[in-house]
Amino acid sequence: MDYQVVTLKEKIVVGVSAVTSNSDPKMTETIENLWSKLYQxxxxxxxxxKLNDYAIGLYSEYEGENYCVTAGNEVSKAENEELSVKVIPPGKYAKFSVHGHMQTAVVEAWNVIWQMDLDRSFTGDFEEYLNDDFENADIDIYVALRS
Structure with a gap:
């Protein structure tokens, strides 16, 4: 799977969060519930x-198998005290662009990314959903790299 290395500035994300792990049998349900809260x-x-209407799925605060998942939007300033505020740190990221069914394309891409030999920093990986067409989604996946 092709990718390009990009340098990003800090991003502030506001949304809803939960802690899960890839081995948690309820991981998919946990993540789906976050997206449901965000939109429904x-x-x-x-x-x-909000800086734009692009949805962001952020994976941060990696601790062993556990990590925090946030579904939200990038903002210029966090002013929603009732919601989670997360910071995507500045730095180098491997950027993967995928197109297709919103859920299937992302899951398939992550399955490939997890097998790649990337020098990951685990400071915050995220998906940016560039449109809301569930069947023909354009999604950029950013994987944080060590500098």
Whole structure:
């Protein structure tokens, strides 16, 4: 799978979060519930200072098998005290661009990425959903690299 190395500035993400792990049998349900809260419970509309309408799925705070998952949006300033605020640190990222069914394309891409020999920093990996076409989604996946 092809990728390009990009340098990103810090990003602030506001949304809803939960802790899970890849070995948790409820991982998929946990992540789906976050997206449901974001879009079906009005969280997306309530987020202040959105820089755009691109949804972000952030994986951060890696501790052993556990990590924090956040579904939200990039903002210029965090002003929603009731929501999670996460920072995507500046640095180098491997950027993978995928297209297809929103869930299937992402799962397939991560399955390939996990097998790659990337010099990962585990400081914050994320997906940026560039449109809301569930069947024909354009998604960029960013994997944090060591500098």
């Amino acid at each position: 419970e009005g969280v997306h509309e309530s987020i202040k200072n």
